[in-house]
Amino acid sequence: MKDKFYITTPIYYPSGRYHIGTAYTEVLADSIKRYHALKGENTYMLTGSDEHGQKIQEKAKEAEKTPKQYVDEMAAMAKELWAKMEIQYDDYIQTTEERHEKIVQKIFDRFMEQGDIYKGEYEGWYCVPCETYFTQTQLVEGKCPDCGREVKRMKEESYFFNMKKYADKLLTYYEEHPDFIKPAFRKNEMINNFIKPGLEDLCVTRTSFDWGIKVLKDPKHVVYVWLDALTNYITALGYLSEDDTLFKQYWPADLQVVGKDIARFHLIYWPIFLMALDLPLPKTILVHNWIMMKDGKMSKSKGNVIYPETLMERYGVDATRYFLLKAVPVAQDGLFTPEEFVERYNFDLCNDLSNLLNRTVSMVNKYFEGNVPSYCGIPNEVDEEFETFTNEQIEKFEQKMEEYEIANALQEIWVLVARTNKYIDETMPWVLAREDGDEEKLASCMYHLIENLRKIAILIKPFMNDTAENIFRQIGIEKQELKTWQFIKEYNKMEDTKVIQKGEPIFMRLKAEDEIEYIKNVMKN
Ligand code: MSP
Numbered sequence: 001m002k003d004k005f006y007i008t009t010p011i012y013y014p015s016g017r018y019h020i021g022t023a024y025t026e027v028l029a030d031s032i033k034r035y036h037a038l039k040g041e042n043t044y045m046l047t048g049s050d051e052h053g054q055k056i057q058e059k060a061k062e063a064e065k066t067p068k069q070y071v072d073e074m075a076a077m078a079k080e081l082w083a084k085m086e087i088q089y090d091d092y093i094q095t096t097e098e099r100h101e102k103i104v105q106k107i108f109d110r111f112m113e114q115g116d117i118y119k120g121e122y123e124g125w126y127c128v129p130c131e132t133y134f135t136q137t138q139l140v141e142g143k144c145p146d147c148g149r150e151v152k153r154m155k156e157e158s159y160f161f162n163m164k165k166y167a168d169k170l171l172t173y174y175e176e177h178p179d180f181i182k183p184a185f186r187k188n189e190m191i192n193n194f195i196k197p198g199l200e201d202l203c204v205t206r207t208s209f210d211w212g213i214k215v216l217k218d219p220k221h222v223v224y225v226w227l228d229a230l231t232n233y234i235t236a237l238g239y240l241s242e243d244d245t246l247f248k249q250y251w252p253a254d255l256q257v258v259g260k261d262i263a264r265f266h267l268i269y270w271p272i273f274l275m276a277l278d279l280p281l282p283k284t285i286l287v288h289n290w291i292m293m294k295d296g297k298m299s300k301s302k303g304n305v306i307y308p309e310t311l312m313e314r315y316g317v318d319a320t321r322y323f324l325l326k327a328v329p330v331a332q333d334g335l336f337t338p339e340e341f342v343e344r345y346n347f348d349l350c351n352d353l354s355n356l357l358n359r360t361v362s363m364v365n366k367y368f369e370g371n372v373p374s375y376c377g378i379p380n381e382v383d384e385e386f387e388t389f390t391n392e393q394i395e396k397f398e399q400k401m402e403e404y405e406i407a408n409a410l411q412e413i414w415v416l417v418a419r420t421n422k423y424i425d426e427t428m429p430w431v432l433a434r435e436d437g438d439e440e441k442l443a444s445c446m447y448h449l450i451e452n453l454r455k456i457a458i459l460i461k462p463f464m465n466d467t468a469e470n471i472f473r474q475i476g477i478e479k480q481e482l483k484t485w486q487f488i489k490e491y492n493k494m495e496d497t498k499v500i501q502k503g504e505p506i507f508m509r510l511k512a513e514d515e516i517e518y519i520k521n522v523m524k525n
Contacts, residue, residue, distance in 0.1 A: 004044070005036040006250035008233050010258050011048040011093065014074030015059060018081060019298050020336065021259075021291045023308040024324045028288060028406060029257040030087045031325060034462035035401050036254075038485045044250050046236050047082070048093035049075050050229045052222070053131050057211035067211050071096055085308060086317055086465060093236040095228055101213045103235040104228055107277065108204075108215055116162050116276050122203045123155040131225050133203060146261065159205040159221060166272040167199045173271065179284050181267055182404055183331040186260075186287045190267050202226065202269055230270045234279070253282035255404070263287045286404050289333045291324070303524055306336060310522045314515075318464035319345055319507065322410070325463060329407040338519035342512050349507040352417045353456075353467075359424060360449040361474055361503035367433050370499050372450045372476065373443035375492035383444055386423055390416060390452060391489055397459055413459045420452045450475050450499070451491060458488045467506055474500050 009029045012022060026047065033045045051071040060070035075094050082089065093100060111117040124133035127144035133154070134145060144151050174180060174187055181187040205221035206212065212222025233256065237247035258266045271281050290297075293304040311320040323341055326348070328334035364370060378384045393416040400409035423445075432442035453475050461468035461483070472483055476497045481487050 003042060004250060004254070005033070005041045006044045006046075006237075006253045007033050007036075007255045007257065008045070008253055009047045009089075010262060011050040011095065011229060011232050012078065014049050014051060014056065014071050014078070017307060018078065019305050020308050020311070020320075020324060021298055023081070023085060024291050024328060025257060025259055025288065026082060026087050027085060027321050027324050028328075028330075029255075030085075030089070031321070031406060031462045032255065032257070032401075032404065033088065034465070038458070038462055040485065044091075044246070045089045046091050046093065046233065047087070047089045048091075048232060048236070049078060049095070050225070050232075051075075051094055051096045052212040052228055053225050054206075054209040054211065055129055055131060057209055068096060081308065084312060084317065085321065091236050093232050095213075095232055099238075099241065100232060100235040103240050104213050104223055104231055105216050106240050107231055107273075108223060108227070109217070111161065111276060112159075112217070114276065116165070117159050117204060118162065120158060120160050120201075121155065122158040122160070123153075125151040126154040127151045135200075154208070156207050157221075158203045158207070158224075159215070159218075160201040161204045161227070161269075161272075161276075163199045163201050163269070163272055166275055167195055169275060170268065170271055171195060173275075173281065177281075180271075180281065182284055182286045185331075186263055186267065190264065194264060194268060199268070226265055226269055227273070230265065230273060233270075233282075252280040254284065256282045256285045258285060258287055260287055260289055284404070286330070288330050289328055291328055291336050292333045293336055306519070306523055310519070311341070314518070315341075315345060315510075316466075318467045319349055321463055322349065325406055326410055327407075330405060334407075338516045338523075339512075341519065342510055342515045345507065346510055346512065348414060350505075350509045352414060352421065354505050354507040356417060356421050356424075357453060357471055357474060358503045358505055360446075360453060361499045363429055364446050364450065364499045365501060365503075367429070367442060368446060370476075370501060372494055372497040372499065373447045374495055375447055375451075376440065376444060378444075380441065380444070382423075382426060383448055386419075386448060387491070389419055390455060393419070394455065394459070394488060410463065413456065416452070416459070417456060420449065420456070423452075424449065447494075450494065450497065454482060454494070455488055458483060458485060470504075470506050474503055474506075476500065 007029055009025055029045060033043050037043045056071060057067050060067040063070055071094065079092060122133065124135060125139055126133050127149060129149060130144055130146050134151060138145055139151065143149060204224050204227045205215055206224050207220050210222055213228055215221040215223060233253060234247065234251060237250055238244040239247045256266065266285050274281050295302060295304060298305045308320055323344055326344060327336060364372060378387065393412055397409050397412040400412055427445045429442055429445050432438050432445065453471055454477055457468040457471040476499050477483060482493060487493060
């Protein structure tokens, strides 16, 4: 077990409402954080917004606001959404805060003094929305390779960071730290596409707009977005500030979660900046794939955007979080379709999980007046096999979580849910309850079902906190320790447990056609 766990998400551009794709990054990181907290680690999660640059300046102008007013309102909106999605971040950084800006200036000066940053002239193909220059060969059919829009030929005096100087050191670091990049194929992508062809120096200032952090010694320049944005992960902890307690406590990050589109910046430039600052690198950078729609990327113009609020308001936070995590297997893109959403809801959450709870609670009421029988050892082979299977599933879940294979970890929980449902069919409690049945076996069967529901509730807690608490409540688990990871494999701890008198379904079956129609309609509007 690690004693601390510092996890970061990217800081988001405040350019509009966040769709389920952006929400995915946040839910993924939050679930990983909650899992580590469940294991007793001292966790700290950082998120925030990336508020400088020409595009934001233009957006603010459109909205007839000052840039600062605009970004503050957007940050408030983001915080509201994250609260609704039950994201437990510990700090929210805005790059327009003084605590960030001052340190970026210090870092810039240090790079200048060290000779890592030099003045030059930049000329290239510039994509305004992406705020990125591209070389001729990087363009796709003459357009921006990231967003497909028109690019402009531009030239300006700029400062550059000497990336080439660190290329070999970075390659060696990759080789010596196999856990640094997950999934591993992203490492080869970086090496083959960017490092081997020759790393280009990175332009780190602009003179063409002024909504940015001023370079102190040359104030017509503002720090260009990536040097500004990436350093948030350390400025938020108080790096180089008067109080750097958090920095000392939490850096290096244990996990930095980023989407595939910003992999290059996090896997190449970020480690190089850290090397130049002589700081340790994060232990792992996890690159996740995207949620796609049938017709490609989500976009307003295609009318295929889906917002998290739409799903949460009708189906609840937990079902929304579950779907997002299940849909993207991290290392591959996932698809959002209304059909798939409703199917996962009806099958996984309603049929498998909710019904298991319901059947169990009503049987314990029927056969034992709600009192959970106490553990009487392992009376037969079926129960023995069931316990072994359960323990193995918990271990498989743990392995997947440690590897950050979140969709697969959820899959392991559902294998356990399915096995627990099957246990009911195998043991046939209704036969054991007959006059000529077997009271001892019936008691053991009820005990094991409740025990597995307790374990399942612990496993799902990082992803679906309310559902887990609801299960604990219905099966009568009150003692806090029985909800902890430490006690997950324990048996024989549930004396005097009583289930509620009448079970309540945690997920009600949806009328598939109506709901598919509903989601499709909202997407159009
Ligand atoms: N501001 C930069 C990040 C700077 S980090 C120092 C940025 N912001 S963003 O708002 O455009 O994107 C934030 C995150 O949302 C990225 O990790 C991106 O991959 C993720 N996603 C955006 N659309 C997505 C999907 N459709 N699916 C999954 N994640 C998606 O980039």
